[in-house]
Amino acid sequence: MRFIAALPALLLFVTASVPAQTFTVAVDYFKLDNGLKVVVSTDRSAPVVLVEVIYNIGFRVEPKGRTGFAHLFEHMMFQGSANVKKMQHVALIQEAGGIVNGSTRFDYTNYFQSLPSNGLERALFLEADRMRSLDVTAENLKNQQNVVSEEVRVNVLNQPHGAFDWIEIWEKANTNWHNAHDFYGALQELEAATIEDVRAFFKTYYAPNNAVLVVSGDTTAAEVRRLAEKHFGSIPMQPQPAPADLSEPPQTAPKSFTRTDKLARTPAIAVAWHLPPRMTRDFFALSVLDPLLNSDDSARMYRKLVREDRLAMSSQGGFNFLGPNWDMKGPMLYTMRVDYFNDKTAEQVVAAIESVLDDVRKNGITAAELAQAKTTMRSSFLDDMEAGGMPLFGRSNLLGVFALFDDDPGRITTILPELEKVTLEDVKAAANRWFVPANRTSLDSRPAAKPTGPPADLSAVVSTKAEALAKVGGAQ
Amino acid sequence: MNRSAFLLAAVLTAASASAQTTLPAVGAERPFAPAPRSERTLPNGLQIITLGHATVPKVSAILGIKSGLAAEPVERAGLAQFVVDLAQEGTTTKSSEQIKRDVFAMGASLNGSAGQDASTFQLRGLNTTLPQMLAVAADVVRNPSFPQAELDLLKARTGQQLQAQTASPQYLNHKMFRQTLFGSHPYSRIGASPETLPAIDRASIVSYHDAFYRPNNAFLIVVGDVAADAVFAAAEKAFGSWERRALPEAKTVPLPELKGRNLVFVQRPNSVQSSISVGNFTPKRDDPRWYTLQLANQIFGAAFDSRLVRNIREEKGYTYSPQSVFQSMAQGGLYRAVADVRNEVTGATLKEIYAEIDKLRDGGPEAEELSDAKQYSRGLFVIQNASQTGLATTLTTMTTFNLPKDYPETFQRQISQPSGEAVKTGAQMLLGSMDSVVAIVGDYTKVKDQLTGFSSIRFFDLTGKSIPEPK
Numbered sequence: 001m002r003f004i005a006a007l008p009a010l011l012l013f014v015t016a017s018v019p020a021q022t023f024t025v026a027v028d029y030f031k032l033d034n035g036l037k038v039v040v041s042t043d044r045s046a047p048v049v050l051v052e053v054i055y056n057i058g059f060r061v062e063p064k065g066r067t068g069f070a071h072l073f074e075h076m077m078f079q080g081s082a083n084v085k086k087m088q089h090v091a092l093i094q095e096a097g098g099i100v101n102g103s104t105r106f107d108y109t110n111y112f113q114s115l116p117s118n119g120l121e122r123a124l125f126l127e128a129d130r131m132r133s134l135d136v137t138a139e140n141l142k143n144q145q146n147v148v149s150e151e152v153r154v155n156v157l158n159q160p161h162g163a164f165d166w167i168e169i170w171e172k173a174n175t176n177w178h179n180a181h182d183f184y185g186a187l188q189e190l191e192a193a194t195i196e197d198v199r200a201f202f203k204t205y206y207a208p209n210n211a212v213l214v215v216s217g218d219t220t221a222a223e224v225r226r227l228a229e230k231h232f233g234s235i236p237m238q239p240q241p242a243p244a245d246l247s248e249p250p251q252t253a254p255k256s257f258t259r260t261d262k263l264a265r266t267p268a269i270a271v272a273w274h275l276p277p278r279m280t281r282d283f284f285a286l287s288v289l290d291p292l293l294n295s296d297d298s299a300r301m302y303r304k305l306v307r308e309d310r311l312a313m314s315s316q317g318g319f320n321f322l323g324p325n326w327d328m329k330g331p332m333l334y335t336m337r338v339d340y341f342n343d344k345t346a347e348q349v350v351a352a353i354e355s356v357l358d359d360v361r362k363n364g365i366t367a368a369e370l371a372q373a374k375t376t377m378r379s380s381f382l383d384d385m386e387a388g389g390m391p392l393f394g395r396s397n398l399l400g401v402f403a404l405f406d407d408d409p410g411r412i413t414t415i416l417p418e419l420e421k422v423t424l425e426d427v428k429a430a431a432n433r434w435f436v437p438a439n440r441t442s443l444d445s446r447p448a449a450k451p452t453g454p455p456a457d458l459s460a461v462v463s464t465k466a467e468a469l470a471k472v473g474g475a476q
Numbered sequence: 477m478n479r480s481a482f483l484l485a486a487v488l489t490a491a492s493a494s495a496q497t498t499l500p501a502v503g504a505e506r507p508f509a510p511a512p513r514s515e516r517t518l519p520n521g522l523q524i525i526t527l528g529h530a531t532v533p534k535v536s537a538i539l540g541i542k543s544g545l546a547a548e549p550v551e552r553a554g555l556a557q558f559v560v561d562l563a564q565e566g567t568t569t570k571s572s573e574q575i576k577r578d579v580f581a582m583g584a585s586l587n588g589s590a591g592q593d594a595s596t597f598q599l600r601g602l603n604t605t606l607p608q609m610l611a612v613a614a615d616v617v618r619n620p621s622f623p624q625a626e627l628d629l630l631k632a633r634t635g636q637q638l639q640a641q642t643a644s645p646q647y648l649n650h651k652m653f654r655q656t657l658f659g660s661h662p663y664s665r666i667g668a669s670p671e672t673l674p675a676i677d678r679a680s681i682v683s684y685h686d687a688f689y690r691p692n693n694a695f696l697i698v699v700g701d702v703a704a705d706a707v708f709a710a711a712e713k714a715f716g717s718w719e720r721r722a723l724p725e726a727k728t729v730p731l732p733e734l735k736g737r738n739l740v741f742v743q744r745p746n747s748v749q750s751s752i753s754v755g756n757f758t759p760k761r762d763d764p765r766w767y768t769l770q771l772a773n774q775i776f777g778a779a780f781d782s783r784l785v786r787n788i789r790e791e792k793g794y795t796y797s798p799q800s801v802f803q804s805m806a807q808g809g810l811y812r813a814v815a816d817v818r819n820e821v822t823g824a825t826l827k828e829i830y831a832e833i834d835k836l837r838d839g840g841p842e843a844e845e846l847s848d849a850k851q852y853s854r855g856l857f858v859i860q861n862a863s864q865t866g867l868a869t870t871l872t873t874m875t876t877f878n879l880p881k882d883y884p885e886t887f888q889r890q891i892s893q894p895s896g897e898a899v900k901t902g903a904q905m906l907l908g909s910m911d912s913v914v915a916i917v918g919d920y921t922k923v924k925d926q927l928t929g930f931s932s933i934r935f936f937d938l939t940g941k942s943i944p945e946p947k
Contacts, residue, residue, distance in 0.1 A: 021533035045531040046862035047506040091781040097855015118503035146793025154816040158749045160643035266640040298576035313636040372581040379583030382532040391862035
């Protein structure tokens with residue numbers, strides 16, 4: 001079966017205080033006979049293409065006893081295939097003037113390259129060769145086990161507070177193993193992986209009928225179709241296992257945990273709330289509330305924790321530390337990280353956070369805030385459409401995950417209209433359902449060594465009245 | 477779809493075609509041709525450069541002051557960053573909260589940073605709000621009130637931040653490497669320290685601002701889905717009445733001499749890795765040999781597929797993310813090879829880094845390696861300049877370092893010219909061997925037996941204080 005769903009040019013525009021522009025995302029979508037989904041988004045603004053393959057396997061679904069395996073496997077995809085030697089994929093893309101990388105996420109793994117458009121066919125050949133014929137040796141596996149162990153050390157084990165705010169908090173807040181294990185991997189489990197594990201994982205999950213190919217930029221749907229048929233068309237499909245059960249039972253009471261950190265010199269706390277299922281009314285309502293709570297120095301949490309109460313050095317938070325709100329399929333957490341002053345406590349920080357949320361639960365947000373948040377979401381969505389680390393990456397990745405999750409890349413054009421529908425009542429109701437104490441998990445991370453007291457200048461600040469800050473300008 | 481349907485499809489497709497086994501050639505390169513730039517200098521000296529690039533209906537604007545960390549008094553290191561930060565915390569007509577709310581309300585962002593040679597305010601927003609964005613930028617750079625209460629809060633946060641950073645091996649390494657390499661030169665500084673923080677007071681901030689935040693020491697870059705006429709009109713309105721003034725005389729300090737292999741070690745108990753830097757001085761940014769150094773850097777370790785990465789990552793498995801950093805500034809530059817490695821291979825990593833350095837210095841690049849590096853550099857330039865912010869950043873680099881006006885148009889040709897012999901000479905300039913700095917942050921008690929090749933080692937604690945050899 002084969003079809004082409006060439007979506008009509010969809011105009012993204014909304015009404016808000018800042019007049020909206022129109023911007024069109026071109027989307028062509030078809031499937032090869034072997035089940036490979038193909039999305040093309042033509043954009044001639046620069047002579048570059050973004051070529052990405054997204055596989056429907058993320059780190060939630062890795063074998064038990066093999067934590068970190070999905071990510072280790074991602075490294076193996078650069079270790080050679082039938083016609084491409086170890087690391088030659090990278091070398092051959094570089095030779096074509098491009099850059100390449102891969103990443104392992106909650107619900108998918110992606111491989112992507114940005115390169116001048118004259119190298120398009122080369123990139124497709126390389127992606128097809130490894131989808132067809134990954135060729136891994138024991139030596140290469142050992143090498144990448146070492147590399148990934150160093151990755152875990154540099155990003156987790158040798159860092160102050162480790163991964164307490166992006167891995168440990170998931171282990172604490174969730175109860176289903178899929179959502180509550182160490183995604184980066186315990187070193188001894190990484191080292192236990194065998195070549196058979198790699199081959200089985202590849203055969204099952206890295207099949208064309210479990211993947212999406214996305215090409216964006218300086219090309220056409222016809223050109224991509226011809227080249228995709230040529231290079232990917234004969235890769236055999238594989239039967240897929242039943243999807244894993246990722247469901248997370250509702251949390252009914254607040255949970256709080258503490259940890260002691262040997263390397264940290266100052267304290268920090270992570271706080272998380274379970275989020276509603278993706279793309280639901282509550283999900284969009286909280287997506288609008290998010291920038292008002294945690295976007296920048298104008299946001300309510302920053303104002304309360306850093307400016308008014310002087311509890312924290314910094315405060316940040318959001319839906320997804322690896323990407324935009326829209327690229328996860330399974331259960332999600334809204335997560336905050338607050339680095340607070342040595343002489344303050346986790347209880348004070350949590351109480352201040354609760355007072356911000358309590359205000360939203362009781363009074364909602366203002367009409368002006370609603371309009372501003374929608375403008376901000378629209379503006380940042382346009383950034384995703386343009387770049388996102390490398391040219392056209394944000395757009396390609398979203399098109400790919402919508403094809404993967406929903407068989408509908410055109411869903412990208414529904415995000416802004418869905419956000420625009422959100423009302424003041426929606427935000428208040430969603431906050432009362434999700435941003436509540438019973439749904440909250442906190443993890444306080446304290447230095448093992450006794451903090452050395454507040455910095456010298458803090459005493460002066462604590463005695464400064466908050467009104468002084470609210471005062472308008474004026475040389476002092 | 478059930479399983480039998482899958483199998484049937486698999487059999488049919490397998491019979492219909494066989495896989496291509498040869499690498500497709502890359503087609504002819506398309507020339508990189510950015511849209512023409514429009515330039516204007518206002519009567520007060522503000523230099524404006526704009527370029528239309530309609531990828532999305534947004535715009536990137538960078539307001540730059542051609543003075544940064546290098547222009548601050550040594551006893552107030554970090555002052556330039558405080559000026560940038562505090563300028564956004566209140567003006568003669570707006571409070572901090574009003575400024576931040578105005579920026580958020582229009583869906584924009586405003587960030588500021590002080591580099592060695594320039595301080596920049598980076599704005600990004602919807603193209604329809606460009607006049608308002610420039611109005612905010614102008615208010616912040618022209619009319620900051622530097623409220624004392626905001627300064628107190630910023631200093632308290634910075635104090636805590638400096639303490640938090642003493643736990644980060646990468647921060648400690650960068651700081652110690654720079655201090656050791658540049659010594660008393662202003663480029664040794666990367667921001668405030670616990671020693672200089674108390675000296676950064678309101679008077680010094682006002683004085684720095686007064687001296688350097690002048691239109692005849694500033695530039696404005698605007699790139700996006702905008703028309704040049706509208707940009708000039710908005711810029712004229714926001715900055716036209718900004719008063720010019722004679723600038724303090726610019727001081728250029730000669731770089732110190734680098735002799736021998738200088739090893740400094742920051743003792744960090746409980747480290748499970750050694751965070752390593754190896755490096756030296758390089759020429760300044762406008763040096764015509766920059767292209768040969770750039771190629772040598774790609775070949776040595778900047779690219780993912782490069783000598784250093786192939787060796788210590790893909791062959792030896794010592795490290796995850798070795799990096800080769802080449803940073804050129806107005807008065808000179810630095811080179812730094814960086815790797816975080818497990819304790820047991822600290823000495824072996826140093827040996828391999830120096831072996832690769834010596835190999836490229838002595839033998840130069842292979843012919844194919846060089847042509848690949850050229851094509852990679854050409855492509856990378858196209859990729860870097862595909863977005864509005866990418867182009868704005870390139871124009872900012874050009875303006876900060878007074879590069880030729882046709883830099884974007886000539887980059888491809890310039891990077892394609894150097895011979896193998898020229899790049900070999902470039903490698904000898906880029907990569908110091910006998911005269912270099914090595915900075916290590918780690919647990920000395922676990923790695924000391926691996927550091928026997930160094931005649932003397934200087935030791936420091938996490939706060940930068942000199943200490944005796946850790947036992």
